[in-house]
Amino acid sequence: MQENIKTPNQRVSPGPFDLEEREMRELGYKAIDILVDRWISLRDKDVWVGGTRSEMEEMFRESPPEEKSSAMEVMTQSVDEVLTRSARVDHPRFFAFVPSSPTWPSVIADALVSGFNVFQGTWLESAAPSQVELVVLDWFREWIGLPRSAGGILTSGGSAANLNALVLARGEIDHLDTAVVYLSDQGHSSLERAARIVGIQENNIRMIPTTKDYRIDLQLLNRAIQQDRNSGLRPMVICGNGGATNTGVVDPLEDLAEICEREKLWLHVDASYGGFSVLTEEGKRDLRGIHLADSVTLDPHKWLFQPYEVGCLLVKNLNLLESEFRVTPDYLQDMDLGLEHVNFCDRGLQLTRSARAFKVWMSVKTFGMKRFRMAIQNSLDLVKEAEAYIRKSNSLELLTSANLGIVCFRINPSGYDLDMKKLERLNNDVSDDIIESGYAMVSSTRLRGEFALRLCVMNHRARREDVLGVLKAMEETAQRLIL
Numbered sequence: 001m002q003e004n005i006k007t008p009n010q011r012v013s014p015g016p017f018d019l020e021e022r023e024m025r026e027l028g029y030k031a032i033d034i035l036v037d038r039w040i041s042l043r044d045k046d047v048w049v050g051g052t053r054s055e056m057e058e059m060f061r062e063s064p065p066e067e068k069s070s071a072m073e074v075m076t077q078s079v080d081e082v083l084t085r086s087a088r089v090d091h092p093r094f095f096a097f098v099p100s101s102p103t104w105p106s107v108i109a110d111a112l113v114s115g116f117n118v119f120q121g122t123w124l125e126s127a128a129p130s131q132v133e134l135v136v137l138d139w140f141r142e143w144i145g146l147p148r149s150a151g152g153i154l155t156s157g158g159s160a161a162n163l164n165a166l167v168l169a170r171g172e173i174d175h176l177d178t179a180v181v182y183l184s185d186q187g188h189s190s191l192e193r194a195a196r197i198v199g200i201q202e203n204n205i206r207m208i209p210t211t212k213d214y215r216i217d218l219q220l221l222n223r224a225i226q227q228d229r230n231s232g233l234r235p236m237v238i239c240g241n242g243g244a245t246n247t248g249v250v251d252p253l254e255d256l257a258e259i260c261e262r263e264k265l266w267l268h269v270d271a272s273y274g275g276f277s278v279l280t281e282e283g284k285r286d287l288r289g290i291h292l293a294d295s296v297t298l299d300p301h302k303w304l305f306q307p308y309e310v311g312c313l314l315v316k317n318l319n320l321l322e323s324e325f326r327v328t329p330d331y332l333q334d335m336d337l338g339l340e341h342v343n344f345c346d347r348g349l350q351l352t353r354s355a356r357a358f359k360v361w362m363s364v365k366t367f368g369m370k371r372f373r374m375a376i377q378n379s380l381d382l383v384k385e386a387e388a389y390i391r392k393s394n395s396l397e398l399l400t401s402a403n404l405g406i407v408c409f410r411i412n413p414s415g416y417d418l419d420m421k422k423l424e425r426l427n428n429d430v431s432d433d434i435i436e437s438g439y440a441m442v443s444s445t446r447l448r449g450e451f452a453l454r455l456c457v458m459n460h461r462a463r464r465e466d467v468l469g470v471l472k473a474m475e476e477t478a479q480r481l482i483l
């Protein structure tokens, strides 16, 4: 009977978006060829490609066409013109900001998920993909060391996870005008934004200064909490760094947990940057105490080698997450299959969401955890080598030691006695020169107001010669520019 109501494909007349089967396959195969060609030639390509707004306007401003074109022509031309005109953040010598270098199975997984167009807001529409997300979340939970009562949700990224965390931390507080959020002056900007969005007054967002080693100053934190209580405010949440984006430094999480316990505050650990380093012994040591958090943000599109986008929020008390976000309108009444059938729309902002866990699942099952550990360890080791090189160099000055894949330094050739302004100009010029050459990319930041170059290794392709090659290129360029 089922069969009778189905219409065999071949009897249906073509719709507006139908392509010939042959054309579909050719387009897909060509796309794969383009991606594999890019993959195998990445090392020989420029790290950075950019353009000004007016150049881009010139190239791309047009009205949408009325008529059909060849799909193959549109694709190849668009790839050439659009996709190749962006920074190659997975290039083995992209050491700027936070690099991201996905595995091939994860890339294919995302393409497959798009093709299947999985709706993963409800169990009814995605039983197996939802189960896979539950399993992947449980892997993360175990790696971090959270109790079995914990659970979470995959998000678009760390910013979204941080926002959801602050929504939970806000919880039952109804006088938001007195609620106070604490983070260190090394905390990520997304936390400040999240605090604003959940309704914290701008002057109740406390940026606690850090000590010499860029960890949150516990004494100043304690004092701020007491002062706030004394003036009738309501301390709400402490956000600790699980690897600060600036320096890789981790806050003293055990101490923060103790303060939160004593003061009855929510502890959120933003481990977007460094979280997955817990897969190594070294990272586990650096992040000790992370399991004491009420909520943890992770970012698989950083150190778990997944393509954009996938972030993650883990919450110690999963029930809180669901009671905070669950809303059940009439038009979704069919989705209620009983509590053990998780509807991920109950755990966050998105109703329509894609199956983000699938890429994690496929890549972990393909390569196994040993290789993921090796890849993370490789970053840690390379940055330590960079630190050793900088320490020995006559023209480079170490500013922060190697921390979870990041080292900060500046060009400061001995014997020149350059003042702050000249130093900054030289560092900028060298950095620009190297970016423009296409060879590598390192970004800059400020540490206590002073200009710093920041080298971040988070790429499974990066080798010793890539990291040391960039430092050598900087020394040489500095020598050339300074003469």
Ligand SMILES: *Cc1c(COP(=O)(O)O)cnc(C)c1O
Binding pocket: 098, 156, 157, 158, 159, 160, 162, 188, 190, 243, 244, 245, 270, 271, 272, 273, 299, 311
């Ligand atoms: C990258 C990062 C974020 C933001 O994550 P997105 O995935 O870019 O939204 C938040 N916190 C820290 C520490 C980060 O490194």
